[in-house]
Amino acid sequence: TLQVKFDYLKQKVTSGSARFNHCEQLAQKLMGDDNLFSERVENHQKELKQSWNSLLDHIDETTRELQEAGEIHIFRREVEDLIARMREKEQLMGKEIGEDLATIKSQQLMLERFERDFAILEIQEQNMMNNSTKLQATYEGSRNMELVLQQEAHLQEAWNNLQKKIAKRKEQLSTAAERKLFMIDTHNLLDWTHDVQANIKEKETPHNVEEALALKINREQLKADLEARKDAVSNVIKTGRFIVDDADSNSSNKQKAMSESSSDSNSDSESSDSEYDYAPSFIKIQDDIQELSTRWTELSDEVDNRVRSLESVIDILNFDVKIRKFLDKIRDKNLVLERHEEDAQMLLKKYASDDNNNFHLERIQDLIRRHQAFEQDTDILAKEIESMSEEGKSLIEQIPDANDHISAKLTTINDAISQLKDKSKQRSDTLHQAEKVQNYFDNYHELMNLLNEMLNKITAPHLPLDVAGAQLLCDRHNDYKTQMDARKEEFGAFEVKGRSLCKEGHFMKEEIEKRIDNLMARGALLVETWKARHTIYKHHLDIRMYMRDAEDFEVWLLREEFHLKNDDLGNTVEEVEELLRRHKDFLSAIDAHSYALESVKRLTIIEDSFYAQKHLENHSKKESSSNDKEIANKMEESIKKIEEEEKKSKQEKSESTDEEQERVIHEISIPEVNGVHGQEERSPPLAMDDKSSVEEPNGEIGGGSSSSDEEENEFLDAPDGYSSDPKRDVFNSSSESSSCAEKCVEATDKKKKKKKKRKDCRVM
Known part of the structure; x- marks a missing residue:
């Protein structure tokens, strides 16, 4: 209503501004015409202008006050509405805890939904606090700020109370759920331990390894289950003790909390009473904890003792089984060794009649690799048997009655592995001796290939047609000689090694000597070929150099012949x-x-x-015989015939x-001198x-x-x-x-x- 009246007043003032402007213009006009009343008009103008400005200032101030009052009233109404919604949510929260776990879980779900609504209220509360801060900053020093601060304090108090009640309700439900879960877990563990004890008390005597292993597996599974549930049992016991301690603490503080609480606190104590009403008996919890701890300890000790007794029986049975398995492995190794030995003997017999050394070397190296793998397996087997021996000694110490049985088994297995290792070493020596000879033969082939390659290089070039090519050919040929000299030590070492093997009486002595002779003969052929080629290249270079000089001289001769072909003998003394x-x-x-x-x-x-x-x-x-002379004469006659034919064919071409x-x-x-000397032309x-x-x-x-x-x-x-x-x-x-x-x-x-x-x- 005040705002409407004030708006009407502002409209009237706005409509009167035209009259004020008209008075201003009229006063200016009167003062400008040198009127006798100019001074009086000017005074009236100032009074009117001052009154008009005072009116406008008062209107502005009233406008601000009305705006401030409106915003504060809106803020107060919104705060009251928010506090009312908080109280409604508080009434909807509920106070019941529940007698079973399902009811408690449903109450927790309801509380979670309320917390989501509570988040919306939190946003609204924060907006109200922000609005309060803005109002305080905007209208600082106003007499209405005390009202704003009071509303802000009421809102903050209501908000804090709601938060406390929600936290307390959440804690009550969580505690009740933990206690219900504790009781369920405790009874489940007690039932499980009772069943396990009944199973262990059934005595079973194993008659073989399979039965003993099955029984041991069963007991180990029980032990594994005990280990798996150990943490759960510890947590249950710890939780029970915590519940008992917490209950004692709450009971001592209960009377003090009830006497100091307000009306709101009375409602909280009622909910707390309901919580204690639904809680299980703390004496029953203590009894369950004690029973669970005692039964768990007895069960663990009984399972450990049963497992240890079964392990002693199984060790003896397993020892016999392992001994039989190792004897079977040694028997298989002996059969494999015999087959490999037959292959090696057949391969060595082919050396004297077959030159495919690369194939034999690959076969020998393959046999060596296979035998090395065989030796590695044998070493591993020997280590395992050694470990078995230590295990047997340990069993003898643990079970003295089984001394004779275990000692006999160990003696048998040690004798078998010793015989296998001796045979393996003998075969390894034979294979390495064969590889050594075959490597020597491979070296022979490498050197022979080197000689053949060098021989091909030496005999491959053709005679060049220029001096530079001939000189390059000679230099390359000398480089071959350098390469040959550089490999001379390898050939010497090959011969020395072969002679040494023959001197030692190797079974392939004849083959070694044959290869030495072949290599030396091929080397001698290479040297002779190089010398022959060297002579040819030297002669060829000399001829090419001679022909180059002759051609250069002939070219110079033909170039200078024009001096002799000039017919100009001069027409005057000076020219002559x-x-x-x-x-x-x-x-x-x-x-x-x-x-x-x-x-x-x-x-x-x-x-x-x-x-x-x-x-x-x-x-x-x-000194030759007459037959040689006749042959020479016939050759000379044939040469003359060929010469005459060539001479006749070339004579026709050279006539012109x-x-x-x-x-x-x-x-x-x-x-011939021409009669007219001035007209002679020089050729x-x-x-x-x-x-x-x-x-x-x-x-x-x-x-x-x-x-x-x-x-x-x-x-x-x-x-x-x-x-x-x-x-x-x-x-x-x-x-x-x-x-x-x-x-x-x-x-x-x-x-x-x-x-x-x-x-x-x-x-x-």
Whole structure:
């Protein structure tokens, strides 16, 4: 109602603001026209403005007070509603405990549902407390804050009381449930111990191991059950004692709690009375605890004694069973050892007639591995028997009456394992001796393969066609020699080891000596092959170097021939002098290049060897029989026929080239001077690609050597001090020659002789 009236007043003031503004404008207008009443108008304006502002301030203050009062009244009403809901929940909580466990569990479920509702109330209570804090912060210093604090205190007190009652109710139900569970567990354990004692008292005498084991298993199962239930019994006894102690403490504090409690506390004491009414007799709990503890101790001792007595009987029976099992194992081991021995003997007999050593080595190594596994099993078996012996001695100490029986069993088993170990050691020695010999044979095969591999490497290369390749081949061949020398000690060690085995009288002495001889023979063949190849490669390198120098010299010769083919003899004295000067320089270049001629005038290594061989052959021919001479004559005739046929076939190809060379030489020797000296043309130097001018009969450019096959097999038959190669005789007396034309003619003649000599060498 106050808010409605105040809102009406605010509307009237708001509607009067237009009149106030009109008065303000009118006063401003009157004061601006220099009116005699300006001062009076101004005073009235100030009074009006002050009254208007005071009215607005009073309205604002009243608005805040009304808003504060409204919020506080709303807060108070919400607090009262929340306290009322708390009291309703408290009435619904209930006070009954229940006489059986099911009723107590249902009460606990109801309390859990109430606690979920209690969580919602807790959220609402927290919101109320937050609202109280906001109101105190917003309207700090207001006279209404005391009311807010009072409502907050009432709410907090109601909330705390509700929490205490819920906690107490929960504790009462939990205690009642624990006591009911304790009584159930106690009676169950007492019934179980009674049944177990009845089972143990039935005496049974085992007649064999199976019966004894079955009875022992039954007793061990009982013992395991006792161990499994030991913690449960301890917990039950501990819980019973705690209940008794807690009951004594509660009974002493009961009267004090009832005299000091309020009306709410009276209701709590009623619930506590109901709890004590439903609780079991504490004297009965003490009796049950004592009975359970006594019966459990007696049962544990009785089960332990029964198990120990059965173990003594079972140990004797098990000892006999183990002895029989070990004897069966030893018998099986002996049979396996005999079969393996037969396999080894058959394998050793095949050594002398079979060269498949790798197969035999694998078989021997397989037998050794199998025997090692056999020995490991035997050692394990021996350790087990040793353990059995210790067990037998222990049984003798425990049961003196069984001394004779156990001692006889131990003697039998120890004798059997000793015989088995002796046989196993003998067979192991035989197998290792066979492996040693087979390893020696494997070493033989490795060394033989190494020799064959090296022999294949040495004999594999072909003769290269250049100096670099020949030099590389020689270096590689020398590397093979280094590798051979590096493995020489292995071959020596192989021979020494083999001789040692033969000297010791090994049963495979003949096979060892045979392999030593084969390896030494193969090694000697490798050395001889390397030496022969070394000689061939050395000769080949020398020939390739000689041919390279000869070709270089011939190329230089052809390049310089243009000086001789120049037909320009000069038209003036100056030109003639210039030509003479050039010709002198040309002759000087020839003299300076004479060093290259020395490298092609020498005899190659193969030529020296050939001449030495010819000398030996001539000497042997004189001592040979007439039949040898006839055979040689026939061979010579056949060679001549072949030579004539080759000569005829190549002569046709070389006719055009020979004619061209003769024409060029004739032009150089007898130069024809043209009548008009100023119109003479100089002939260009000989080009390397002009095949028609320098092509040899074999089709090569520049007067080169013959084909590669002819170069590799060329042997020159010439007397000492003379070379059949024209390249080694060209310009032999260049410093004494009178003209270049004569030298070129001589070179051409030498080339023709060279072709003929090459054919002769090829035929030979």
